Amino acid sequence: MTQTFRLDKGGLINRDKKLSFKFNGKTYYGYEGDTLASALIANGVHLIGRSFKYHRPRGFFGAGVDEPYAIVQLYRNNETEPNIKATEQELFEGLEAKSVNCWPSVNFDIGAINNFLKIFLPSGFYYKTFMWPKSFWYRVYEPFIRKAAGLGVASTKHDKERYEHKYEYCDLLIAGSGPSGLASAYAAAKNGARVILAEDKPRFGGSLLTNDVNIGNQSGEDWANSIISELKKMPNVIVKNRSQVFGYYDHNMLVMSEKVSDHLPKTNKYHPKQRLWYIRAKEVLISSGSIERPIVFGNNDTPGVMLSSAAKEYLKIYGVLVGKNPLVFTNNDSGYETAIEFKKNGINPIVLDSRVSPKSEIINEAINLGVEIKFSYVVVAAKGYKKVSSADIAKISDDKKQLGEIKNIKCDCICVSGFWTPTIHLASQSGNKTRFKEEIDAFVPGVSKQNETTLGAANGVFTLEETLKNSFIAGYDLSKKITNNDNKISFPNVVEKKSSKHDKFWCVPLPKGKNYKRFLDFQNDVAVSDIEIALKEGYRSIEHVKRYTTLGMATDQGKTSNLNGLQLVSDIENKVVPAVGHTTFRPPYTPVSIGAIVGREVGKHSKPTRKSPMHSWHEKNNAVFVDAGVWLRPRYYKQGNETLFEASKREAKNVRTNVGVCDVTTLGKIDIKGPDAAELLNRVYTNAWLKLPVGKARYGVMLREDGIVMDDGTTTRISENHYHMTTTTAQAANVLSHLEYYLQLVWPELNVNVVSTTEQWAGAAIAGPKSRKLLEKLFPNNDVSNEGLPFMGYMESDLFGVKARIFRISFSGELAYEVNVESDNGNFMWEKIIELGQEFQVQPYGTEALSTLRIEMGHVAGSELDGRTIPYDTSLDGLVSKKKDFIGKRSLNRDAFTSKDRQKIVGVVPLDKKTSIPEGSHLVKDAKAPLPNKKLGHISASCWSVEHDNPFSLAILKDGKNMIGEKLFVMSPLKNKVIPVEIVSSHYVDPKGERVRS
Amino acid sequence: MLYIKCPYCGMRSQNEFSYGGDASIKRPELNKEISNEEWDNFVYNRKSLRGKHLELWQHLSGCRQWIKVERDTATHEIFNTYKADEEVSK
């Protein structure tokens, strides 16, 4: 294949570097600096895909971000990505792309049958057709749509690319590097402001690269290059290409996606694929330019019909002809610029101008060059299926209502210009209520909402001189406001051609007897007739018309279709456009990859991993870890081929018979100091705290104001005004915030300080009948007897030279202690316990055995304190003081909380003493009752009781108090299990609590 | 993302803060007899205001102070921020 549509010279591509690429399996060649679109057009390829609804052939419509058609599936470095615009994707060696939304192929597409059935697929066809009959949706419609539709396929593989997030602050963020962006950036930068200038394309300069203008005796392109190279040298300026500012959020936070490596065959080492910038700007200059509007006519979606500005861009930037026999159809002077470029390159275009007799410098230049021009002429319909082959044209009456005799002329492309639509998306996103500007038939930003200023074409200013003047002033004024500097730069001399007025004409009427499809939205296949139907059916609000017809709702967000849709509604409804109103733009302006949004927060990086000081010991001793909040905790220590079940049973059993040691570093710890510390505890906990002696610990329960249990734990009085509070691992952060809330806002008169000390202390729980013997070895100089250190006692000691705190508290129901040392000594403590515990058969135990032990003894934890239970439900009501007030107390006398058959924690044992009960199962009276079977309660936690050697569960059961001894059924529809069970006390082991006091 | 002026730390991004609800709610005094209605109003009933709203935020990943923020719930405009014990200007 040769590049038969490539000019011999011209363009900004690097002709010394030839690149090969594949499209739909076929190899082609292009040059460095091409886009996939320009390279394909150079090779004469115009059929790119199929349209979404009717599967009509699709070519190229634009040359950049506004492209509605040329969306491809891209293959790069063994990865694939959908929703890539061929007009934006830069060519690289080895690039591969495929068409989307066509099956089995782009040339023969089965879905194109929709095109011939189109009379049956009017607007709202999704709503009407696929609603009835209901069963058809799954069997017929969905499988068909899945196969035949869709704009590409997401990869199911893990994305190995790296994406970064970056936070940046600046005085001025300037979105777009066209004339207004460059001028304002230059003026502001010279005045000392910190500037970020962002350009979504690879090349800076915007319209200056394609327009025939002169600034300060330089061509537009040369002026742009000189400004950019000067800006790049300035330390207060960040200049970024391939970077789209796509979202304007609250408080001048803008988000920009930088495509760092998408233009390369593969991402360089140490580089991300894309980078997402969060930019907080003091002032924002929106210089996003404008997008050419199409004129609507019959079959205006045929490949080869494209925007006139795109044709010019392919010529001037890429040296590519979109056709060799072009027709230019325009309602303003812009079409002539394209015609002149064709003419200068030896091609003879024909210009059809809807205007009667316009006069301007540009038109004169075209006439002088010998361009054939037909005034008061329009394209009625494009002819050709997969590519334009001719056009039906006709003279149009001055009122634009009557068509003259229709003639057919040969052409291979139709370049359309229906004037310009300012790109107001960012301004609209900022909250700016845009206004309709009659002179340009388009919306422009109104009063600024945030610190945003819109300049140049984006503000509806289409002359270069005025644009530059406004932009120099804006850059200077805004920077002066911020920096207080006063360095003004001189204004360059500008030469540009003057334009004449555009024609307020946007849709060619249908000739008699013809029923051509005239498309408004090219990506979603919304035609003039669809809007007409929607209005006939009574839809009035533009928001409703939009949703019903899907106008402007495709991935291009209606960049080329919104205004023509509004014009149509306003014509039919006989209202002016601003009365019809238009929809608010939402971010993102262009699609952003999920990878860029997620950034580095993937897998293990999505949250920090916290490890205890003893982590490496656990690792060396075959611990299998489990995520406990952000902590990694040993779940069990695997011996040989043990399963989780076997290991946890062994570890739990060893605690009940000998002694075990468990890493409890992860428990939340809060240091509480101050003369009013006891008073705070007394208000926060449900039980009494004013009389706790120094050197004693107490178990406490805290509630939320609504009476629900928030957390539990022990708090120890270290000295007169100093307490050490422990919380559950999961609630540690919430409890601290909770205490700070009451101390700072509700009771600021309390003289108390709280601070988290979770990381300061390493903790080991030593539990089992032989734990005291082990303690005697660890602390030979202390009296740790039952009298010396009684249950709930506290002692400060010294562990072979290391400061230690000993708490006699138990979570397992056994005689137990908790030893804390400073974190750095954690490993030393652990190894000492293991070493000295050998003679007592000490074994480490993990969270699974820990759970077994606490379930057996009926000690509640997170699965019972689940945000739905009050103290009574969890048998903690004995800890609720009747005398004093505390947080949440007033809620406990609500009717539901005091009802006689209130839910309560119970134990559950299967009748066969063998079948394990799945957690989350429901308890019912009658397993065979008709549905819905009344649920009496649920299983909150299950274990294999090592004491009784059979399964045991805890449940929260309605009227649990009076259910002991009842026989019920456990049902788990998920696991397809029905288990007959007996309800027993939740205290399955040592119900009198003798062991902990032994 | 909001940009919130912590009275202690200055302008900081929203992701350092956590939201704490209506700042005009006063907890009933301890040990005071109150009606169910009063208690329900304290625990549950909140106006979902459109417009100026005085609310609590905690500078969680910062100084950990609870502060009062006067914000428009529709436009997100922040008019003023106050320390917990500071008088709110009308």
Ligand SMILES: [Zn+2]
């Ligand atoms: Zn702060």
